[in-house]
Amino acid sequence: MHTIFLVHGMGEFSPGWSNSIQADIQKYYNPAKYNFLKDFPFGDSFRFKEITYDPLFVAYLAEAKKQADQLAKWSKLAMTLPQGTLGVLQGVVTAASKAPADNFLVNYLGDVAFYIASDISELIKNTIVDQFSNGLGTDFDPANDDWSVVGHSLGTRVLTEFLQSGFTTAPSLRAFGKARVVMQVANVSRLLEDLSLTNAGDVYSNAVYPSLTSANGCCTHFINATHRLDPFAFVDEFDPPPTFGDGRAFLDNVYHPVKLAVSDITDKNVHALAHYMLHPSVHTTLFQYLIPGTGKRGPTAAEMKSVMDDYRGKTLTADITNVWRDSLVNLKSQPFQTVEQIFELWQQYGHLL
Amino acid sequence: MKTLRFASIIVAILLLSGKATWAANGPAFCNPSGYDQRLDRRYEKDSNLQVQCIAGSSVSTRADAIRDAFYKRDGVTQKNNASPDAATNLTVWPETARAQLENIQSTAKAALEDGSESFKNAVVRFTQALSTLVTDSVRLKTVADWSTPGVEAPAELLPDYWKVKSTGDGPGSLPAQYLDAEKCLDSEPSAHCDAIYAQAIVLADQVYLVEKVISTMASMDRANFVKLAATREKRWHAYLYDTQFQYWWELGINRYVESKCPGFLAWECTRPSRDKYDNEVGFRDAPSKKFMILHPDIGLEYLNHEPAGQKFKPAIIFQWVGYQSWDWDNDDVARNKGISLVTSVADTSRTKRFGTGLQFQWKKYSVAVTSHGGDVGISINLNLIDWIGTVNKNWADDLMKPLPK
Numbered sequence: 053m054h055t056i057f058l059v060h061g062m063g064e065f066s067p068g069w070s071n072s073i074q075a076d077i078q079k080y081y082n083p084a085k086y087n088f089l090k091d092f093p094f095g096d097s098f099r100f101k102e103i104t105y106d107p108l109f110v111a112y113l114a115e116a117k118k119q120a121d122q123l124a125k126w127s128k129l130a131m132t133l134p135q136g137t138l139g140v141l142q143g144v145v146t147a148a149s150k151a152p153a154d155n156f157l158v159n160y161l162g163d164v165a166f167y168i169a170s171d172i173s174e175l176i177k178n179t180i181v182d183q184f185s186n187g188l189g190t191d192f193d194p195a196n197d198d199w200s201v202v203g204h205s206l207g208t209r210v211l212t213e214f215l216q217s218g219f220t221t222a223p224s225l226r227a228f229g230k231a232r233v234v235m236q237v238a239n240v241s242r243l244l245e246d247l248s249l250t251n252a253g254d255v256y257s258n259a260v261y262p263s264l265t266s267a268n269g270c271c272t273h274f275i276n277a278t279h280r281l282d283p284f285a286f287v288d289e290f291d292p293p294p295t296f297g298d299g300r301a302f303l304d305n306v307y308h309p310v311k312l313a314v315s316d317i318t319d320k321n322v323h324a325l326a327h328y329m330l331h332p333s334v335h336t337t338l339f340q341y342l343i344p345g346t347g348k349r350g351p352t353a354a355e356m357k358s359v360m361d362d363y364r365g366k367t368l369t370a371d372i373t374n375v376w377r378d379s380l381v382n383l384k385s386q387p388f389q390t391v392e393q394i395f396e397l398w399q400q401y402g403h404l405l
Numbered sequence: 406m407k408t409l410r411f412a413s414i415i416v417a418i419l420l421l422s423g424k425a426t427w428a429a430n431g432p433a434f435c436n437p438s439g440y441d442q443r444l445d446r447r448y449e450k451d452s453n454l455q456v457q458c459i460a461g462s463s464v465s466t467r468a469d470a471i472r473d474a475f476y477k478r479d480g481v482t483q484k485n486n487a488s489p490d491a492a493t494n495l496t497v498w499p500e501t502a503r504a505q506l507e508n509i510q511s512t513a514k515a516a517l518e519d520g521s522e523s524f525k526n527a528v529v530r531f532t533q534a535l536s537t538l539v540t541d542s543v544r545l546k547t548v549a550d551w552s553t554p555g556v557e558a559p560a561e562l563l564p565d566y567w568k569v570k571s572t573g574d575g576p577g578s579l580p581a582q583y584l585d586a587e588k589c590l591d592s593e594p595s596a597h598c599d600a601i602y603a604q605a606i607v608l609a610d611q612v613y614l615v616e617k618v619i620s621t622m623a624s625m626d627r628a629n630f631v632k633l634a635a636t637r638e639k640r641w642h643a644y645l646y647d648t649q650f651q652y653w654w655e656l657g658i659n660r661y662v663e664s665k666c667p668g669f670l671a672w673e674c675t676r677p678s679r680d681k682y683d684n685e686v687g688f689r690d691a692p693s694k695k696f697m698i699l700h701p702d703i704g705l706e707y708l709n710h711e712p713a714g715q716k717f718k719p720a721i722i723f724q725w726v727g728y729q730s731w732d733w734d735n736d737d738v739a740r741n742k743g744i745s746l747v748t749s750v751a752d753t754s755r756t757k758r759f760g761t762g763l764q765f766q767w768k769k770y771s772v773a774v775t776s777h778g779g780d781v782g783i784s785i786n787l788n789l790i791d792w793i794g795t796v797n798k799n800w801a802d803d804l805m806k807p808l809p810k
Contacts, residue, residue: 053452091437099452112645119650126703129721129750141723141748144699148652170656171663174689175641181634185627192627194564195468195613195620196448196457213685220680221687222555223626223633229564249657250664253684264573266565272572344437344445346571346581348591 054198054232054342055188059103059180061205061238061325062163064110070102073325080335085359088349089339098342101187105176105210109163112172124149160402161395164206164240168248173213180214194229200271200342202235204325205284212241212260215270219259231271233341234260236290237328239276243288247391255290261297262306268298272306273341277334279312281380282323283401287388310337314381318366320405322380330366332359379404432456440602441571441590444581447606448569448613464610471505471617495548498622502551503542505618510535513611520604523586527579527608534576535615537561552626564623567616569609577616580609633688639736640691647738648729649697649766659695697727697745705804706749706784708756708777718751719808722773722784724764741768749775749784756780 058070077100083090127149167173188199203211215234218225241260245252263269278285291309294302301307310333319327328334332351336359340350351359383401387393434451435458437443450457459465475498513535517528538561545551552558560566566575571590584590584605589598645651651659666676678686706720727745731738743766750759760775760782770792773784794801 053450053454091433091439091442096434096451096453096456115646115650116652119652122703123701123721126719126721129719129752140699141701141721141750145701145721145723148701166653166656169660170653171641171644171660171691172656174691175638175645177688178634178638178641181631182638185631191454193617193620194568194623195616196450198449216684217688218630220557220684221630221633222557223552223630224557225630226558226563226565227623227626227630229568249661251679251683253679254682257682258680258684266563266573266575266577267560343442344449344571345439345442346591349439349442 053196054098054200056098056100056342057103057184057187057199057201058100059201059203059207059211060106061207062160063106065104065106067102067104069104069106070100073329074100076326076329077335077338080329080332081339086336086339086351086355088351089343092343101183103180103183103187103207105179106163108172108176108179109166112166113162120149161398164244167206167209168244168252173210176210177214177217180210181218184214188228192228194227197229198232199228200231200233200235202237202338203239204237204328205240205323206244208236208239208290209241209244211236212255212258215260216253216258219270225270226267230266230269233273233275233338234262234271235275235277235338237277237325237334238282238285238323239278239290240284240288242290243284243394246288247394256292256296261292262301262304263298264300264304264306265298269301273308273347274301274306275308275310275337275341277310277312277328277337279316279322279328280314281317281384283383283388283397284323286384287394287397308337308341310334315367316363317372317377317380318363318370320372320376323401330363332356332363376404434458438594439591440584440594440598440605441581443602444569444584444605444609445571447609459610459613464613467614468617471614472621474501474505475621495625498625499542499545499547499551502618502622503539503545506535506539506542506615509611509614509618510539516607516611520607521587524583524604524608526586527583531576531579531608531612534561538615548625551622552629554629558626562619562622564616564620567612567619569613569616576612579612580605583608636736637688637690640733643736643738644691644695648695648731648741649700649743649769651695651697652700655696655698655700658698659692662696663689663692693733694728694730697724697729697743700724700727700745702771702786703808704749704771704773704784704786705790705808706751706773706775706782708751708753708780708782710756710780711753712755715754717804717807718753720749720751720782720784722764722771722786723748723750727764727766729766742766743771747773747775749773749777749782751782753777756782 058073060069078094081089081094123145127145167176188197201211211234215225241255245255259270261269262271262274264272276290278289280286292301292307296302296307312328312331312333316331318330321327336351336356341347383397386397386400388397434456435443435446437446447458457465513532520528541561551562560575565573566577568577569580570577571581572578581590584601587598587601589601592598664677677689680686700723702722702724704720704722706718707716708718709716711718724745724747727743729741729743731741733739745764745766747764748759748761752758757778757780760777762773762775764771764773770789771786772789775782775784790801790804793804
């Protein structure tokens with residue numbers, strides 16, 4: 053049995069969040085369009101399991117709101133204190149008594165900030181172990197079963213840290229066998245490494261890389277999907293050098309980058325996992341390495357031409373004006389060197405949605 | 406002409422017998438067109454757990470016997486999915502593993518006798534790897550020898566090393582290497598490659614049996630990996646929610662302090678393990694201490710110099726900086742204690758509005774003593790009022806009266 057785990061990104065996600073993307077992926081998995089899939093009916097070969105960690109952010113925010121509501125009743129006690137040192141007290145009480153807002157900044161970017169700057173991330177990683185183990189089931193045996201994982205957006209950083217910790221601890225995830233495929237969509241693992249307040253290592257030189265050597269890396273195949281206009285993916289883009297991992301990822305053809313063009317827009321939310329998965333290059337690459345075998349069988353040139361013609365039709369009929377498209381393209385010319393500039397860029401993208 | 410027709414019939418029979426052999430090998434799940442794909446799929450189960458390609462075969466029976474050998478105690482086979490801790494006496498597992506490997510070693514010899522030069526080369530490499538493993542297993546006498554916490558297992562004890570697969574290294578890839586040497590790994594079906602594949606799976610089946618031993622031993626590691634994570638999960642949850650609530654700035658500062666362990670904290674702080682690229686190695690354990698920084702809270706303050714009937718005041722108790730520590734009682738916070746430098750702020754008429762002093766914390770209760778320009782204030786938190794309520798509800802109700810609803 054081959055279990056495919058799906059790890060969400062930033063935003064609001066509760067159990068059942070992956071139902072729509074599961075349906076999408078199974079729809080694209082069409083042997084009538086891709087002959088190389090004919091021997092592997094999806095339902096017989098694979099099953100999905102979702103990994104959900106957003107409730108852990110929600111729980112913290114709920115507690116923060118409770119604290120804020122209590123404090124708000126008494127916050128006037130701190131007002132009109134003399135300035136100077138006690139002014140700090142007043143400012144902190146004001147900040148602490150404001151309940152977390154329900155908007156893009158808090159729901160999306162707040163997830164990122166909490167993950168990289170607080171120990172909620174440690175709780176998340178260990179919770180994922182539980183979900184991972186339950187997802188594989190008590191009968192799991194690496195002699196008979198496989199697993200793969202698809203991460204998106206913040207989920208790519210979450211997945212990177214889970215795999216890094218899991219494969220370097222002892223006992224380690226190697227007892228479960230390596231993943232067949234790790235797919236990172238809109239990969240922010242490198243960006244969040246650089247934004248981290250503490251030293252967050254080097255994503256190109258950690259344990260999260262593909263390798264044909266059993267004792268190396270965390271997976272056999274690593275797929276990295278980036279859209280050129282996705283502001284979460286193009287800032288500090290994950291783009292490994294030839295020395296990635298054990299130095300053989302490129303030589304052994306086990307690292308597979310997929311880069312989507314500026315014209316590949318079928319919806320305003322170019323960052324969405326569904327938007328990426330719709331693209332034939334993304335889903336066929338995933339299928340090619342999920343199915344058993346050496347991975348050399350994929351869609352034919354004729355098959356790709358046919359599906360890409362269909363995809364191009366979708367880009368032409370997408371509900372996007374030229375002005376909106378230009379605004380998205382212009383995001384790339386904004387500065388994004390500092391943390392403030394990056395968050396500002398993301399906020400501007402949020403306003404475009 | 407007759408000769409040509411006869412030859413055509415023979416070729417057709419050969420081709421058809423190849424296809425007949427192909428078609429007879431079970432359901433469609435087990436018969437993908439590529440030999441590499443068939444090899445990868447041979448030992449899998451389908452996602453409905455209804456089909457396994459080797460079901461009913463001698464290798465399947467032997468694999469089951471290997472599993473049973475680990476789980477059989479006093480003649481009774483435990484459930485296959487039972488946790489090793491629950492199901493077995495782990496002191497006998499290493500001995501069981503060694504015995505099973507030796508058994509495979511002795512029976513493999515007969516199974517792998519015949520074949521082409523490239524097949525024999527693959528067999529030699531398999532028997533060498535197995536011999537090394539058997540020799541090592543003799544000295545791996547205890548469970549800890551097979552898997553030592555904190556020490557990465559050697560490659561030969563990894564399930565991936567022995568997993569039958571069409572790519573990669575280790576004995577698991579030897580059948581695929583044999584197929585590749587005979588130019589059958591990625592090829593279209595043919596009678597020639599059918600025969601090569603049939604030979605490849607004779608080797609693959611022996612590798613698979615070794616893999617079953619290794620992956621069964623690795624089930625200890627799988628169970629321990631999950632168990633250790635469950636402990637860490639409980640402790641991190643307790644750290645976040647069973648000690649004083651941390652505002653977001655406190656979360657950030659404590660995270661920074663834990664990862665950096667600045668010099669003055671060296672006596673209390675252990676830096677996380679890192680590799681030479683500064684990547685964290687392993688999971689971090691939840692700490693048993695933390696700082697409070699700029700933390701406002703609410704409480705009830707007693708100020709003796711205020712008018713009668715107004716001596717109890719609602720107050721903000723502001724912790725400028727504080728330190729809290731506790732012990733772990735299994736995975737629960739126990740003996741939580743703390744001390745903070747605080748300012749209390751209350752709406753006063755005769756006493757100075759704000760006072761500075763110290764707050765002492767025990768479990769979830771806190772008491773602060775502050776000086777309001779020489780007048781002493783004593784503050785307690787809401788949890789302490791609740792506790793007073795369990796002793797005398799009227800006292801607690803009276804104490805709660807000044808507080809906003």
